[in-house]
Amino acid sequence: MEDNSSKYQVFVVNSAKYLTLTTTKYDRRKKWIQTDPKEIRSIIPGSIIDVYVKPGQKLKAGEVLLTLDAMKMYTKIEMPFDGVIKSVNIAVGDKIPKNMVMITIE
């Protein structure tokens, strides 16, 4: 094996520090981010078929916000809890990427 000692990194497991190399997959891992329940994000790319709400509108949990066309399926996105719409960042016909903040709630 080639000499990799210059590439060693410090790696902490249970408070102990180890010298070691890392793997590509480890380096590419995604950092976990706390999601904000007040942001309605797209979990899949698609296009917007319908938007039923406007900023300032007061809604109850379960009321439909929009219809998203993704993977040949029309999916209705619902209000997760009672609240007021703060912003609507999408319009009918928009093609949206994954993880886009479509609607925010106050």
Place this chain on the structure above:
Amino acid sequence: MSFKRNILDLRKRKKEAQQGGGEKAIEKQVAMGKKTARERIKAILDENSFHEYDLFVEHTGRDFDMEKKVLHGDGVIIGTGTMYNQPVAIYAQDFTVAGGSLGLMHARKITKIMDHALKMRVPLIGINDSGGARIQEGVNSLAGYGEIFYRNTIASGVIPQISVILGPCAGGAVYSPALTDFVFVVENISKMFITGPSVIKSVLGEEISMEELGGAMVHSEITGNAHFFAKSEDECFEQIKKLITFIPWNNAQKALKFPTQEPKIKKSIEEIVPVDPHNPYDIRDIIKAVTDGSDFFEIMEYFAKNIVIGFGRIQGNTIGFVANQPMYLAGVLDCDSSDKAARFIRYCNAFNIPIVTLEDMPGYLPGVDQEHAGVIRHGAKLLYAYSEATVPKVTVIIRKAYGGGYIAMNSRHLGADFVFAWPTAEIAVMGPEGAANIVFKKEIDEAEFPAEMRKQKIQEYKEKFANPFVAASRGYIDEVIEPSETRARLIHSLEVSGSKVDQRPSKKHGIPPF
């Protein structure tokens, strides 16, 4: 009419059929840097040993003008031959015939040779080079795939099944290799994916090349679908020929015995391992220090490098090695390494190959990504596989054996037959640093110089617990040995385990945490 005429006619027909997709298609295949299906079979089998069947099979497509097309052999070659003078069954998809696409008769040929391999209890080698389902044959193509998958599953653990990906293998086709024991891939030639780049782009807007999406290195390093990576088809064939020397022809046999050789490693085994448990080394050097001729045939070299698996021989007998690799990620257990080792252990168990485990691992990889990726579920696979295995199981603890990882790495508690430890072994519920922080929290927090106190307490814990003697005093390890004794101990313990019988309750099958 004389015999001669019949024979000449037969020869003509054979010659024509053996042309596959014809000269132009063959030229195209060669231009892609690929060998033809026939050349591939020839390269893998013993010289002149190949016997072909179903050369004259024709496709049954009757829609979309398919009835007007002649597809020689329906795009796949099947037959039997020998490797090292022992029988094997083989099929190779012929990309020059309708892109190697799978129709009903193509699949029938494959399932015919699979049935034969299973009945005759001989290894099956499948060479995949196909554009996928033959769309014109509709649901018949799907039926064909399903019947192949079913046979892959039934034959699993009975005969060795080897998949060689030498071209595209996309959509449903990928699941046959995934169900087999070993998958071989070649750089720039193998492409495996469920959904190709063009669909991904149109549906998701993500742009990626075929090589980046499902090329040989991606499956070797990232997905873990492939077991062997080669730079060329020739290198790949050499790998197949080497693998086959280590494995038995079926699950009722043992692998071929070879003449014993002493290890070639000149360095003394103690010199390989740094005494400080925080410093890395290459665990493969230890494996090579105990195997015949220092020969170690690594499997999944690029995936989950923090654990090493592969075959070597001890006194001429094939042994499956599982070893933590301190060189990568400090040798921690995680989702991928547990998965990798567990499947290999099950392979060894199914095919009567004793398992030697070399342990040097600080615990499980911490992190949200690991927890959310299911390190509990994947980690449990390793416990399951070791506990389930009834082949001889020997463990050597080299340095760290902490916590859950100590249990998982073929401990006495999971049914190891022999457990040895080097005097450098640290067998404890966790490493001294972590343990001192918990056990002596109060003393450290209240001390005038907490850092000093912490150091002192770590040392105290180290002396008391970070050694092999506490475990030895309970009989959890059988003997603390000098590193230089390792090979001799392995030889003896495998020798005395030669007729091991370990009867388990009868059951249809267990429910491993897949």
